[in-house]
Amino acid sequence: xxxxxTGMVEKYRNNFLNEVEANVEEGEWVKMCMQCGVCxxxxxxGPYWDHPPQELFMMIRAGKREEVLESTSMWMCTSxxxxxxxxxxxxxxxxxxxxxxHYATRLGIEPKGQPTRQFAQLFWDNxxxxxxxxxxxxxVNLYFMNGFVNGIKVAMGxxxxxxxxxxxxxxSIKELIGxxxxxxxxxxxxMIKKAQELESARVDK
Amino acid sequence: xxxxxKIAVEKKIGAYICNGCGIGERLDxxxxxTTAKRDGKAAICQQHDFLCSEAGVxxxxxxxxxxxxxRVVIAACSRRAKTEAFAFKDVVVIRSNLREGVxxxxxxxxxxxxxxxxxxxxxxxxxxxxxKYANIPSASxxxxxxxxxxxxxxxxxxxxxxxxxxxxxxxxxxxxxSSALGGATAQLYKKIPTRAPYADPEDxxxxxxxxxxxxxxxxxxxxxxxLTNTAGAPGxxxxxxSTESGSTETKEFGAIVQASGFTPYDANNLPExxxxxxxxxxxxxxxxxxxxxxxxxxxxxxxxxxxxxSVLFIQCAGQRSTKAGHLEHCSGYCCSASIxxxxxxxxxxxxxxxxxxxxxxxxxxxxxxxxxxxxxxKGVIFTKGIASExxxxxNPTVKFKDLILDEDVSMEVDLVVLATGMxxxxxxxxxxxxxLSENEAKEAGTEYKVSVESILNLDYRQGKDVPHMTNGFxxxxxICFPYETxxxxxxxxxxxxxxxxxxxxxxxxxxxxxxxxxEAENAGLGKAAHPRxxxxxxxxxxxxxxxxxxxxxVECPFGAINETEDGYPEFNESRxxxxxxxxxxxxxxxxxxxxxxxxxxxQQLKAVDIPDEFxxxxxILVLACENDAYPALxxxxxxxxxxxxxxxxxxxxxxxxxxxxxxxxxxxxGYDGVILMGCxxxxxxxxxxxxxxxxxxxxxxxxxxxxETLSLEKxxxxxxxxxxxxxxxxPQLINEMAETIEKIxxxxxxx
Ligand code: SF4
Ligand code: SF4
Ligand code: SF4
Numbered sequence: 001x002x003x004x005x006t007g008m009v010e011k012y013r014n015n016f017l018n019e020v021e022a023n024v025e026e027g028e029w030v031k032m033c034m035q036c037g038v039c040x041x042x043x044x045x046g047p048y049w050d051h052p053p054q055e056l057f058m059m060i061r062a063g064k065r066e067e068v069l070e071s072t073s074m075w076m077c078t079s080x081x082x083x084x085x086x087x088x089x090x091x092x093x094x095x096x097x098x099x100x101x102h103y104a105t106r107l108g109i110e111p112k113g114q115p116t117r118q119f120a121q122l123f124w125d126n127x128x129x130x131x132x133x134x135x136x137x138x139x140v141n142l143y144f145m146n147g148f149v150n151g152i153k154v155a156m157g158x159x160x161x162x163x164x165x166x167x168x169x170x171x172s173i174k175e176l177i178g179x180x181x182x183x184x185x186x187x188x189x190x191m192i193k194k195a196q197e198l199e200s201a202r203v204d205k
Numbered sequence: 206x207x208x209x210x211k212i213a214v215e216k217k218i219g220a221y222i223c224n225g226c227g228i229g230e231r232l233d234x235x236x237x238x239t240t241a242k243r244d245g246k247a248a249i250c251q252q253h254d255f256l257c258s259e260a261g262v263x264x265x266x267x268x269x270x271x272x273x274x275x276r277v278v279i280a281a282c283s284r285r286a287k288t289e290a291f292a293f294k295d296v297v298v299i300r301s302n303l304r305e306g307v308x309x310x311x312x313x314x315x316x317x318x319x320x321x322x323x324x325x326x327x328x329x330x331x332x333x334x335x336x337k338y339a340n341i342p343s344a345s346x347x348x349x350x351x352x353x354x355x356x357x358x359x360x361x362x363x364x365x366x367x368x369x370x371x372x373x374x375x376x377x378x379x380x381x382x383s384s385a386l387g388g389a390t391a392q393l394y395k396k397i398p399t400r401a402p403y404a405d406p407e408d409x410x411x412x413x414x415x416x417x418x419x420x421x422x423x424x425x426x427x428x429x430x431x432l433t434n435t436a437g438a439p440g441x442x443x444x445x446x447s448t449e450s451g452s453t454e455t456k457e458f459g460a461i462v463q464a465s466g467f468t469p470y471d472a473n474n475l476p477e478x479x480x481x482x483x484x485x486x487x488x489x490x491x492x493x494x495x496x497x498x499x500x501x502x503x504x505x506x507x508x509x510x511x512x513x514x515s516v517l518f519i520q521c522a523g524q525r526s527t528k529a530g531h532l533e534h535c536s537g538y539c540c541s542a543s544i545x546x547x548x549x550x551x552x553x554x555x556x557x558x559x560x561x562x563x564x565x566x567x568x569x570x571x572x573x574x575x576x577x578x579x580x581x582x583k584g585v586i587f588t589k590g591i592a593s594e595x596x597x598x599x600n601p602t603v604k605f606k607d608l609i610l611d612e613d614v615s616m617e618v619d620l621v622v623l624a625t626g627m628x629x630x631x632x633x634x635x636x637x638x639x640x641l642s643e644n645e646a647k648e649a650g651t652e653y654k655v656s657v658e659s660i661l662n663l664d665y666r667q668g669k670d671v672p673h674m675t676n677g678f679x680x681x682x683x684i685c686f687p688y689e690t691x692x693x694x695x696x697x698x699x700x701x702x703x704x705x706x707x708x709x710x711x712x713x714x715x716x717x718x719x720x721x722x723x724e725a726e727n728a729g730l731g732k733a734a735h736p737r738x739x740x741x742x743x744x745x746x747x748x749x750x751x752x753x754x755x756x757x758x759v760e761c762p763f764g765a766i767n768e769t770e771d772g773y774p775e776f777n778e779s780r781x782x783x784x785x786x787x788x789x790x791x792x793x794x795x796x797x798x799x800x801x802x803x804x805x806x807x808q809q810l811k812a813v814d815i816p817d818e819f820x821x822x823x824x825i826l827v828l829a830c831e832n833d834a835y836p837a838l839x840x841x842x843x844x845x846x847x848x849x850x851x852x853x854x855x856x857x858x859x860x861x862x863x864x865x866x867x868x869x870x871x872x873x874x875g876y877d878g879v880i881l882m883g884c885x886x887x888x889x890x891x892x893x894x895x896x897x898x899x900x901x902x903x904x905x906x907x908x909x910x911x912x913e914t915l916s917l918e919k920x921x922x923x924x925x926x927x928x929x930x931x932x933x934x935x936p937q938l939i940n941e942m943a944e945t946i947e948k949i950x951x952x953x954x955x956x
Contacts (some may be wrong), residue, residue, distance in 0.1 A: 017586070032581050034566075035589055035609055058609040061586050089578075 016065040026092045033057040038082035039093050039199030042084060049073045053093050056100070069104040075117045077101075106123075118145060128192060130194030135165075136202035212717050218336050219274035220247035220329065222263055223256035223281035223303070225840065231308040232325050239279065240326045243335025244812070253410045258288040269296055274793035276336035281328055283839045285744060286855065297339045297800065301332035302854075305842035311850055317551045320822070327813045327853055331676050333503070334812035335805050342742035342799035344731025345778055348440050351459035351729065352376060354562045354721050355444055356870050357432060357660055358630075360388020361411065362464035362699030364418050365714035370462075371423040375722055378425045379418070380432055380446050386415045388466050389705050394496035394549065397541045399708040402570030404579040405552070406545045409707070411664050423796070427454075433460070436664035438765075438777040439694025440728030444663075446677060459725030462717045463671065465660045467627040467700035474530045475523050478623055479595040486621045491543050503553060506620045515558040515618040516550055518543040519592045520566075522623035534676045535898055536626030538706035541568045541578045544580040544625050551583040556611055560616070562585045562605055570708065590614070595621055627704045631679040631697075632660035632670030637759075639668070660701075663692070667764035667893045671695055673718070675888060680895065687713075687737050691895050693734050693763055696720045728779040736832060736893045737858070742798040743778035750795035757796060759785035760861070762896035784894035785862025789901065796865060803864055806855055810867060813853050815875040823851045823877035823946045825939065828863055830857040832893040834882035834927040837935050848936035849943040851877075859883070859925075861897025865904060868922060869911055875955035878921050878942045881905060882935070884924040895917040898926065918949050 020027040033054065040052030051059060051073045059068050064078040077097040084094045101117070110117060119142065126138045133199040143158070144151030172179075182188050220241035222234050234252050241247040249268055253261040256279065268274040275296045281287070284300035291298055303325050311321045354370045358361045359381030367377040379386070391395065395406035401795045418424050427446050433453065436443040442458040472480040472488050480486050484507045487495070495504050501510040520540060524532045540563065547559040566587060568577045581587065589608045596602040602617045633639070633655050646653035659669040671690040674680035679697040681687050688696040698717035699710040724734050733740040744758075757774050757951055765780035766787065775785075788796040794803045806828075816822040827828075829835045835856045841848070860883025873880055884892040886899035905924045913920050925938055 031584060031586070032578065034577070034581075035587075055609060058589075061588070062607065062610060062614075160724075191432075 005149075013069050016063045016068070020060050020100075021064070023081065024103045026095045027099060028192060029091045029096060030057050032089050034089055038086050038088060041075070041089075042082040042086045043077075044082065045076050045078060049076050053097065053177075062138060066109070069107065069109050070111060072111045072114045072117075074100045074104075074119070075100070075111065075114050085094065092204055095142075098180050115145075130179065131185060132180050133187040134175050134179040135171055136173075210694070214275070215273075215339060216276050217249075217272070217274050218245065218247040218278060218333055219249040219251075219265065219268045219272070220245060220278040220280060220333060221256055221261075221895045222250065222252045222329075223261070223279070224252055225255040225257070226282065226304050226324070227308055228252065228281065228303050231313060231321065232303065233322055236322060237325060237329055239331060240329045241280070244326075244330045245278070246337070246677070247278065247333055248272075256285045262290055265291075265293065269293060274299070275341075276339070276551055278329070278332040278336050279331060279587040280325075283841055283842075285420065285747045285836060285899065290360070295341060297336055297341055299332045299339065300334045300504060301328040303328060304456050304856060305839045309842035309845055310848050312847060317850065323814070323822075324850055325850075330812040330814065331809040331853070331855070334808040335766055338802065338804040338808050340799040342740070344741050345743065348729050348731045348779065350726060351376065351440055351442075351457055352725055353456070353458045354718070354725065355432075355435075355442065355456075355458040356380070356464060357461065358388065358464035358466055358699070358701075359383075359386040359418075359426065359428070360464060360466045360699065360710075360712040360734055361390040361414070362710045363388070363462070364414050364712045364715075366462045366464055366698055366718040367416060367424045368421065369715045369718040370722060371421050373722055374423075375725070376423050376425070377498065378446075378458070380427045380430050381922075382431055382753075384429050386428070387411045388419060389469075389490075391415075392497075393493045393707075394500075394753050395545065395705050397538070397545050398572055398576060400697045401572065401575075402579075403575035411802070412593050417618070417641070424747075424944070432660070432662050434664055435661045439729070439734070439779040441779070442694070459552050459728060460638070460721035461661070461696070462714070463660060463690075463697045463701060464632040464699045464717070464723050465522060465701045465712060465837045467629055467630070467704070470523055470625040470628055471524070472623055472625050473804035475625070476517065476822065477594050477599045477624065478522060478592070479601060480623060483595065483597045483601050483621075485619065486595055486623065488623050488625050489539065489546060492546050492549075492620075492622050494544050496546070499549075499552065499553075504620075511619065513557065513619045515552065515560075516547070516561045516620040516622060517562060517618045518547060518614060518622045518624060519595075519603065520561065520563040520624045522625050524624075524626040525564075532626045532628070532676065533620075534569060534626065534678075534704065537567065537569055538704060538709075539624035539626060541570075541573060541576055541706060544568070544576055544585065546622060547585040548583060551585060555584055558586070562588050562592055562603070564589065564591055564608070570706075570791075570797065597732055604909040611679060618672075618720035627700050629673075629676075629678040629701045629704075630660065631673050631677055631701050633657050635667065635670075635672045636666070637668070638841040661695070665764045666758060666767050671697065682890070682893075682895070684892070685893065689735055691763055693765070693782060694721075694724045694728060713877075723853075731778065733781070733783045735782050737783045737869075740783045740809075741785060742800050743781055744776055744783075744785070744796050744798055745836060746774060746797075747795040748773060748777070748792050748793070752793055754792060756792065760790040760896070760900050761787050762861070762894050762900075773825060777951070782894055784859040784897050785857070786894060786897045786900055787860060789859075789862040789864050792866075801858060801862070803866060805855065806867055807864075807870055810853070810871050810876070812873060813876075815955055818951045821951075822944070823947070823951055824848060824875070825852045825880065825942050826876045826880045827852055827854040827880045827882060827939065828857050828860070829854055829882040830860050830884055830898070830927070831858055833884050833891065833929040834931075834935065837927055837931050840929075840932045841936050844932060844937040846933065848939040851943060852939050859892065860901035861894060862891075863901055863904075865908065865911070868905075868908055872912070872915055872917060872921070872952070873950050873954055876925070877946045877952045880938060881922075881924040882938075883924070885928060891928060917952065917954075920945050920949060921952070 037054045040054045045054050074097040122141050143154040241250045254444040278299045285300045292493045307324045352375050354377045356379045360377045363613045370377050390411045396409045396647045431450040433447040437443050445453050447453040469490050525535050550557040550559050590605040592605040594604045600617045601621045605830045643653045661671050671679050680701050696717040698714040731755040753772045767775040883898035892898040908922050909919050
């Protein structure tokens with residue numbers, strides 16, 4: 001358990017809802033869920049979740065801290081916003097899902113080896129580097145996520161598509177070496193740093 | 206006698222045929238005129254292009270004024286249309302329905318012209334026949350207006366009714382059993398909010414209301430008092446008001462509001478929740494007392510006076526359950542009450558854990574959802590689950606099944622609150638019900654005692670209180686006529702009628718007060734109450750013919766008929782709703798109204814032309830309840846839904862008024878099928894006269910025998926329950942009958 005996590009357990013003891021309200025983005029909405037189940041029924045990936053959104057909200061209220069934060073569930077959210085537009089109580093469900101995932105990551109108790117989580121990390125690392133997504137490296141990293149041999153196999157399989165993208169100018173081989181960046185890269189880095197500082201200040205308080 | 210004099214006046218029928226609304230194009234009006242004069246014996250018959258226009262109405266009025274026409278037959282639209290235009294005074298007005306009853310339900314095709322015209326001719330004959338046998342009703346003249354309103358119960362409902370009626374200028378008398386006004390509301394710390402934004406508990410306002418009642422010189426209050434005898438009828442009730450000390454005062458009233466409230470369900474019936482065993486398991490009402498004591502400070506629990514830091518509310522405790530000793534109904538207010546009580550804690554200290562354990566959270570009323578949301582906002586936790594047990598201990602432990610997470614949970618809290626429901630103070634069961642229970646007890650060799658006290662102590666043959674409906678609440682039809690009970694002039698309000706909160710009770714009481722006022726006025730004029738409002742006719746019976754069978758007395762849904770000492774029925778006309786159930790019940794047909802009798806219907810069905818068996822033109826008689834089935838038929842016509850041209854429809858006041866003689870007469874005179882259409886009966890009845898359609902169902906179950914003696918197929922008579930919305934269904938049922946007749950053949954009874 002990370003230090004932060006032990007600290008949080010101590011701080012809130014049984015009151016996980018309060019912890020979520022204080023630390024998770026849009027967490028103060030969790031108490032407003034009326035358990036209608038519309039979100040769970042609307043989610044295109046719903047059947048694949050261990051605990052669909054409605055259930056997660058109830059678990060938070062029931063104080064099931066580890067079960068929620070260590071769950072793979074919120075990592076399944078694809079940000080389609082179906083639930084959010086349908087929730088009769090107007091909960092920002094999508095944002096809460098990401099908030100929970102992010103909070104679990106901060107505490108260091110997120111599920112390891114969960115593919116969508118891994119992809120999210122790859123995507124972020126890729127983006128945070130130059131302020132632009134490097135499609136080529138993102139693809140390469142993704143293919144080799146599960147080892148070299150598997151990576152070759154996937155890459156071979158995707159070769160046709162890659163070639164097509166290259167021909168139509170959607171993919172540049174130059175991306176392999178450096179690639180394109182935002183104009184003010186240091187400004188961008190400073191911005192991200194500040195945002196991270198602000199967030200830590202909020203969580204650690 | 207007055208009515209004999211009326212019969213002596215010569216009846217002069219004027220028939221008026223409208224050619225508007227397409228009637229003129231579709232029908233041969235000169236043929237109709239001939240029919241009216243020749244068969245209907247109309248002294249005068251005139252046509253008009255727009256009968257409902259000023260000129261058309263004037264034409265009729267002139268004949269009334271100058272030609273002595275006193276029976277007006279309007280052959281135009283349905284009796285439900287243009288009622289204001291055709292409201293002629295001091296004459297009998299009969300409507301022959303040529304528009305909704307004929308041209309709108311038949312296709313405009315050449316080969317249909319003949320049967321359509323026959324339909325119209327028959328309706329003219331029927332209208333004239335009814336006109337001949339109907340008389341102009343007038344009040345018996347025995348009435349006088351009594352503006353005094355009696356209110357049983359001095360809680361929030363009773364006080365509201367008194368204040369409202371008093372404001373309208375009607376003196377009120379409140380009879381309250383306890384030693385103070387205020388009822389259950391006075392025991393509350395705060396009430397469920399009644400105003401936007403519906404976010405916080407509200408002051409009950411009961412003290413101000415008591416002060417207003419006490420300051421009102423138009424309101425007399427009797428405390429520590431009960432009604433020991435209530436006799437008479439609307440407009441002339443006499444009530445004995447007896448105080449605890451033994452003195453009795455008799456006063457007279459025009460109408461009564463019964464606001465006798467509720468008794469909280471006895472939580473001792475819930476040993477599984479450790480009630481009575483663990484002091485920290487309380488009911489919602491008991492929590493109100495704790496909150497009152499705390500008065501905004503920390504609420505302390507009963508066992509050891511510890512400040513409560515966690516509380517759990519068990520919803521539906523002993524309610525919505527079919528277990529013996531539990532209440533089957535939802536009391537409707539307890540979810541909101543628990544939210545309110547959880548707020549007592551949260552508003553004082555947000556750190557207090559408050560959990561509401563519910564299966565379905567029901568917060569009726571405009572602000573209900575807002576209040577629920579506000580509770581969530583304040584941090585009240587709502588958990589969907591079913592409590593199975595409360596384990597006794599220093600702190601009670603609630604065992605429940607979480608229905609969302611599907612797991613069994615134990616939760617230890619400082620205080621458990623049970624949301625138990627309301628038991629209506631609706632008085633005693635009816636005499637018939639008591640007799641039934643007595644008989645059962647006798648069979649079992651035990652003695653039966655009525656355990657509940659009567660509220661009104663009515664001196665009615667049918668029982669001491671208003672009849673009950675489901676779950677012991679006073680009967681009322683909550684959709685169509687909420688305040689009406691089965692005792693005319695007695696209106697129930699508040700939780701004695703159905704479970705409700707204070708706000709609803711106040712609205713309810715206002716409505717009941719208005720009803721009581723209008724009934725006091727109507728009864729004074731000899732006019733009927735709902736649904737035949739302002740009808741002046743009332744049933745009378747021919748004593749020489751009466752066999753004292755008592756069927757009318759028993760079957761009258763409103764307890765209107767008492768018995769004289771020598772065993773004859775005694776009609777209390779102002780208790781009567783004019784349904785005619787007594788008339789339908791009377792086996793020797795001696796009961797009648799001036800404008801509705803065995804003859805007014807019987808002669809109509811005989812006036813219909815019955816073609817010869819070989820004409821292949823059957824006749825289907827439809828007796829349709831005027832409250833729902835007839836409007837449904839009208840609406841079917843408005844939608845141009847077609848039904849058989851062989852149909853002849855007669856509206857009846859209630860299926861309960863249908864005399865078996867009409868059925869036998871129609872069979873004997875060659876009708877091929879008879880359809881009865883009444884309102885749904887049973888627990889969810891829609892009969893405007895409560896029991897009328899149920900009575901009819903029972904009587905019609907015996908029609909089979911009659912048909913058998915005539916060697917007729919039993920399919921020829923059908924009874925259907927029709928709601929006003931059954932617009933598609935009514936023509937279908939008629940057409941099914943036409944098909945049936947085609948299958949089984951024509952009636953052999955045609956002459
Ligand atoms: S749709 Fe909204 S209110 Fe309904 S269960 Fe989901 S989050 Fe709760
Ligand atoms: S936004 Fe996320 S949680 Fe909501 S429906 Fe889409 S995938 Fe499911
Ligand atoms: S049965 Fe109907 S019409 Fe007859 S006395 Fe009773 S209420 Fe009046």
